[in-house]
Amino acid sequence: MARVLITGVAGFIGSNLADRLLGEGHNVVGLDTLVHGVPEQVPKEVELRHGDIRSKEIYPFFQGIDFVFHLAAKNCIPDCQKDPVGTADINVTGTANIFDAARRAGVKKVVYAESAAMYEKIKTMPTPEDEVMPETFYGISKLCNHLFAKAYQQFYGLKTVGLRYFNVxxxxxxxxxxxxxxxxxxxxxxxxxxxxxxxxxxxxxxxFIHVDDINDFHLLCIKDSRVDNRVFNLGTGxxxxxxxxxxxxxxxxxxxxxxxxxxxxxxxxxxxxxxxxxxxxxxxxxxxxxxxxxxxxxxxxxxxxxxxxxx
Ligand SMILES: NC(=O)c1ccc[n+]([C@@H]2O[C@H](COP(=O)([O-])OP(=O)(O)OC[C@H]3O[C@@H](n4cnc5c(N)ncnc54)[C@H](O)[C@@H]3O)[C@@H](O)[C@H]2O)c1
Known part of the structure; x- marks a missing residue:
């Protein structure tokens, strides 16, 4: 049984993931600003912490955490297009802050959301090895997450897994x-x-991929070290x-x-x-x-x- 922190726990994927982790017997700490999240859909067994992924005040929540699933983001593409600075602030600074909080607390692994939006210019079936060429501010922010993850692996030995969800x-x-x-x-x-x-x-x-299938892979990430420091496409094919x-x-x-x-x-x-x-x-x-x-x-x-x- 592990102690798991989910950022964006009150959102779509995060709240479903919380149900699945609890079902497997894990302890779940959830972090959310509730800017878009819905508190009623957070399972009551989750220790819900109100906080912003950009803030250093969230660092104490990472003490004793084994695994982090970092899902919180500004993610409505038209909203991101209208607010590039807000997108960079939440998605890039916020993600770097989560990686930093995790490495300081000695978290075993951070699984974080990238996106198929990073493949925007690729018209054929993209593989994780393809050079990504995002066109939108949202896609670019996810590419920055990818680069920050690589740097945290290299300079701090943080284990990360980047997941490129397709249309969940x-x-x-x-x-x-x-x-x-x-x-x-x-x-x-x-x-x-x-x-x-x-x-x-x-x-x-x-x-289109169902959230249960995405969460099957999330659960696998906890158990399987073969995923460490790699990036995966999660779609049905x-x-x-x-x-x-x-x-x-x-x-x-x-x-x-x-x-x-x-x-x-x-x-x-x-x-x-x-x-x-x-x-x-x-x-x-x-x-x-x-x-x-x-x-x-x-x-x-x-x-x-x-x-x-x-x-
Ligand atoms: N849903 C999809 O089809 C899809 C596809 C590709 C990638 N993704 C990525 O997966 C992740 C989860 O997506 P989702 O569909 O569950 O999103 P969602 O919008 O349902 O949930 C995001 C949650 O993050 C919270 N949040 C936003 N800003 C925050 C901040 N600064 N600090 C703390 N919490 C904050 C929101 O309140 C919300 O509860 C995101 O990173 C998204 O970019 C989703």
């Missing part, structure tokens, strides 16, 4: 953000009886067009509403498809089929709608 979906995904994630946006419109919006013609393809995603959500919800098409934003990703062979070599396999995963997500959003949380 599942219950508790943040539908409140400026531009809600695509599956949440469709579900919300269907629930309201309104036509969902597709930006562009809907033919762009994305690698299969992608779906937005039109295909739309059809699946419409089928689950029993709707025949047709989508409205609007012009695609210029900073939208072209396509995504993970080369996940390196992660599979660790014995990991994404298991959730898209339709099954979306059913769980529809149930979650329906429940939020019933509770009156979605206006």
């Amino acid at each position: 979906y599942g219950p508790r995904q943040d539908y409140r953000r400026t531009i809600p994630p695509v599956a949440s946006a469709f579900i919300i419109k269907f629930l309201k009886g309104e036509q969902p919006i597709i930006f562009g013609d809907g033919t762009k393809r994305y690698d 299969k992608n779906y067009s937005i039109l295909e995603l739309y059809d699946i959500v419409a089928r689950i919800m029993g709707s025949n509403l047709k989508p409205v098409h609007k012009p695609a934003p210029e900073d939208g990703a072209e396509t995504s498809l993970a080369d996940n062979r390196r992660a599979k070599e660790m014995g990991w396999l994404p298991k959730t089929n898209l339709e099954d995963g979306l059913r769980g997500m529809v149930d979650y959003v329906k429940n939020e709608f019933k509770k009156g949380n979605i206006k």
